[in-house]
Amino acid sequence: MDDSAKRLLQRFMRRIPTQMLKTTLEKWSRLTVAQQKSLDFTQSKWALTEALLDICEENKWTTKHISELEMIYVIDNPNQGMWHAFQLMDPEDDAHSVELTQFKEQFKSHLSELIRHVSVKIKKHTDEAVWIRIAWGDSYSRPNHLKPTYVVHYLQTPYVFVTSLTSKQKPLLSQALVLSTRHHAIKDANLSGKKFTAIRDLLMRQYQQAFPTKYPSPLKEKNQTVSNPLIEREQAGPAANRLQMACEAFGDGMLPQLQSAVYKLETKFRDQTNKTMTEREESFRCVVKFASTNLLESLRDCASSGIASTPVTPLLSSIPLKGRNYFVITDNSPGPSSQMHQKTDG
């Protein structure tokens, strides 16, 4: 068993929490029952690593097998690292009929055409997601399995989710993806975050949205609290209205856990009291960043509790609407920049 494999295993062991180790190894299903038994999961990681190393030695397992193990772990808990979303542009006519096997070989072949040393692993998850693990090398060095790139794609959808991709590797990956999914181009979807599931749900519209209907909406039923006849809520109507608007803007129930939204302003500085700034002709740059454990829910709460003005300013509502959390606001689109003010106090 070579050195790189060893290091890969050690690194993997450092990453994985001990309580997850058992299940992951079972999923891996390479260990014999005896070997499974031999491992004592109560002892320290360090010892466990040693034991696993021995097993790998005697089975002559290589990086290939161990990267498998890693992949299983990553697929099971994808919410780590920084995920970026990309969007495939103008599909060809047969883009719809791309199916897994052909995609697999196409992707592999395209990528290996572009770069000599690369090792690709493709695995289909139960929810139709295609998981790709790429260990990059360059023309001289062998693939480095210690920092692989992970790519997730749902066939027939225009979205691709990528984590830990360097700018050097980006063009290569893009080209391979574009060709193998029968599209013409790919672009950054301006959506990124720590939680893969959140980003996916947002773009695949896998969260509950609220729409105005003529049927009694579940919202109203939800916040009908049986209260004492002696207690009267004066502004109940407006409150319900605010909630409705907030839910229409950001969605209903559990929302995708987005951590942040960034607005980059490149606008003219407008403030009559401050001449010097106003008269500068080059645009005034600043960055506004909203951060929260669950940004969308926070925003919804702001709107429903009246801290932020309703109807919700497009700047905020376009996070779920356009499915992006990075915006550049310039003057030539007067709409947003005019709303800038009311957003910041929101």
Place this chain on the structure above:
Amino acid sequence: MAAKQNLSEPSDSDSSSLTDQSVSGRSGNRSLRVAEKERRKNEAEDPFVLALKYFSDVGAGTPVYGNDEFETNLVLVERVAYSKGLSPEAISVMLEFAMSLRMGTGPCVRVLKCLIPATIVPQEPIVRAVVWLGVGKIPISTQVLFIKWVLTVFDMIDAKDQLRAIYGFIFSFVTEENLVLRVFRVRKLLELQSKLGRQPFLLHLLSLYKVFCPELVTLSIPSRMKSGFRNYNTPWKSALIAVQKRNGSQLASSTSLPFTIKDKTSSRKRKHCHLELPVLSSLVNKQPQTELSSSRKVVPLVQLNSFAQLLENIHRIELPAQMGSLLGSSLALQYLDCVQDESALLRLNFWLGYALHEEFLFYGDGGAYQNSEEALQFLDKLLFTQHFLQEAFSSSEAFLYKFLSVWDGSLLRPQILGLLSNIPVVPSSQIGRLLFEPLMQLFFTSSLFFKCGLMECLNNMLLKWLTWHSVYALEDDLDISLNSHTSINMTLSGFKDSVMELVHFVGRLASVGLQLEGCHTLLLSFVLDFYETVCDTFLKYGLPLVVMPPPGVFYPALFSLDPVSVDRLAYIMYRYKVNLTSAKSQEKVTEQAFHISRQTFREFNHYLVVMVNCLWNSNMFRPGMGVQLGEEVLLKSNVPQYWTSFDLVHHPAFMSYAVDFHQRCWPGRKDMDLNSIKHSKPWSWYLEYLYSQGYDGDFMDTHLTSPDGPSLLFAFTAHEEQWGI
């Protein structure tokens, strides 16, 4: 802080075994070799020793990744650390290794995390570490980590000049300049703050200063900083406790930091470090060292367990590291009481002020911890201490004034009122602003029970003030020091003013309170308690001051429905009489002129007239009486002989007794005629009967029985005429 220093000397040399090592060991390796030798003596080559050796010898810039030797050794050390804790030598080696960044910051952090001392922490390596900080290659996060570690193991550091030193450290490594004055320090801190951003330790210092000089620190300390600082020991504390548990109790005392205790008791996230009284502990409380120390003529308080011992060691007492622990033991308090140097008390005050402020005026997002046991016990302990010392701490007084202004009136009410009743005399110029305004607002908006509680509290306050006066006042007009430690000196007249203010204030509260609560009997009885104190100020406490109750108190008591109140009012009036007469006589004999205004006599006589007339002479509603009503109104009411309606027989409070008496007296009678009791013979029987019911003497004394009641009255009025001129 000054006090801290005098401790350094003994304990420094306790750790001689280490100091010589480190003094010689200017370079890490050398000091290690010393350590190595002694280790070789007692134990054979074990892997742990090898591991330590590795860390002391490993060259700079050795790669970390894939360096199995490093990995194995570190794991080994970690295991030992978490199981038994590290010996002082081990700590010095590892700390040296970590802070020198020989293998980069990665291991440094990891090592710092596992530095769990088994016994004590030698101060030398810490100093060296700080020197490394000075080198400044270490990333800020790691520096913070280190500081946190030092704070965590602070009380296990063998030498005790640290409290000063730590601040010294922080300042000296965040900036080269040596800051002397606190004002400068704060300024410096603030600008550092703006430079470095919010560093937990900076914020901590700032918050500390915010307590003492808020005018300097204007920025609001974010509550998240609390968490940022509060759990500075989380990486270690659990390990610490674990280790201590394993290594047995004799160590537990040596490392009894408040929070370690806390973590044993409550698993709450928020650290009640101040609420938990530290166990009275000392560095030199392990047997071998005590011999050492006693030879050096220093006895830690913890080793004294009888008053006799205290007396013979009184000249060589070592104060504990945690002043808070003094509150625990009465011996310590006795010592504190008789000790000459103010420093001990100052330190205690310091600690106390900070604790109170932190826990009750400045808490983070801890949520609903308020009425928690810790808070209760803490305050009860404080109360106990204050009663023991017979005086309040200036810090607790200051705290109370702040707390009253944001108090909701129910939080920890018994304790707060208890503390409040202990505060020393407040100068009359301040008293309104500090006490009356907040209290008045609380009193009138709060429940009956609060009103009663406050009455009780103010009564106790008055009692204490008067007691202090009677103890400290030598001759009048000589300065009386009311509190031996907070040396507030005030003249007799000043004291009289304060007392007067207080009594009048209570009078206001009482009369309006009774009105709002519909003359509730419970409240009334608490009010009467207060006036039982007031009416005796002259005779009991020798304070030449007599203040009569306001009508708002007198009449509700007189017409109240329960006989007890009436009885107590009578008693109070009687005491007033005694005080006034004796004051008079004293004024006659001694020529020293203290003047009781004729107004007071007028009020007294007036009340007496009303009382006697309505209870005894059945002269209610007669012109010239206190309560006047238009003739025609009274006639309209169709009450037969309305003037009798409040005499001892018809008074609603005594009616039942009268009826009972009547039945006993004339069992046969069908038609009841209470007036028949008034005939002289049954009347005396009736009085006898009232005696037997427990209304003993008070009436008699107030009115000296009906016939010469008036005469006394006249006597008084006569006097008044004379004195008036």
Place this chain on the structure above:
Amino acid sequence: MEGASTRGVLSHLSLLEVQARSRKTQPQQRSRVKELKAEAEALMIQRDKLKAEIQTHERLQKLRMSMDKQCPREQEEEEEMDEDSEDSQLLRLMARHTHLKDLLHAHHLIGGYDIIKTHQGKGVCVSVATSYEGVCLDTYNLEIDLKPKLRISRHNVPPFIPLNSLAEQSNMQTNIRAFLDTLSRHLNAFAGRKQQLKLLKEQHKSVEVMESNVLCSILVLMLTVPREKTAVLCTLDYTDHTRCLPTRVHFDCEDKELPDSPEWKKNCHLLMETPVHTALLTMKKMGNIV
């Protein structure tokens, strides 16, 4: 010590206060009866209301009948006139209203869409319901701005349905109805295919789904022929996304002639014409697969 007693009194006072508070809540129990009485009252009133409603409803029904079968107005007028007029007027209006509503509902059932105004008429919200074999499935919504031109501002249509291209193809601006129809066809087909796959997985444990995708446009099944236990790989291609039946069915298997055998030809047709789960059912019946 004196202090102790002080604290005693104070804490006792707080104790009393707590007791007083708890006592305050007691009377609630006693007034329970009153509560029940009030409740009964309320229920009675409600009952009467309902009675009245039923009555009016019956009369409405009568009117509706007459209205539906368009019986001669006059005599209806007669029998209405004897009652107080404006009441009957109202009734007739109500009848008419319900009538229209039913019509509207019917229209919706035969392929209309729920459309309601939003943003004070600046936009509309269209909801497209999907169903398969009489089972109602998810409803999809589109919010469409009307001014300056039709624009889909918000929707919850999954991304693998090419909404925008559909909008262009069936030029939405001029003919929104056509657009909505195609969209609804796409959605219904998709829902149908998804449902089929679901049913298939439930009903045919013996059939292994080798491959599928989110759009459910490709389905590869592993069938096994009884006796020989030969595995047959069956690929269903749904290239026409507006239908929930495959456009191409392809078998392959070790023995090359099996796909060309008559019964498997029949199977092929079967799969082309009937939804996959039912087709498989019949195939199983005929003993072509386990």
Place this chain on the structure above:
Amino acid sequence: MSLLKPFSKLPGLNTANILLVESEEQFQQSLADALVEETAVTVNVRLAKSLPLPMENEESRPRIDLVVFIINLTSELSFQSAEASLKYLDPGYFLGKVCFMVTNARKASAPTERLDAVRKLAASLHCPLLFAEDQTPDGVANATERLLTILKVSAGLVPMATALYLSNLTRCTVPPDIDQPSFD
């Protein structure tokens, strides 16, 4: 702009009506639940986020005897909204029918400047300023009782006491700043 007037409507028999104004709409709910527990009088509670109150409830709304502004000291917004609401009250209310209730005054995250600002506001309007512990049930119960004490007076249910009388005794005064004792 509709002013809320103290005497525009007739009082109900043995009833007291209180209006709780809180921009965060959290503490007011628990207070309301506790307030209606009162059995001696029927207490009607109206909850509002801010003033003015909507016109459409004008009819159903009883005569309001006491207006309470709840201010969370850790939030500037809460203070501002209370301040803004004040101008929708008829001056008559400031004769003892308004009081301020402050929460989180002892929190580290509550700047002293804001507390002073609140004090100044209350003092300038001659209104009482109550502090409450909204975290603990005891705190809520106590706050409720204090409000009831004031409410009963201002609703004229306490003989020989009027709202103005009480508020004169309890109204806030401009804060004294207690100078710190030096610890060294």
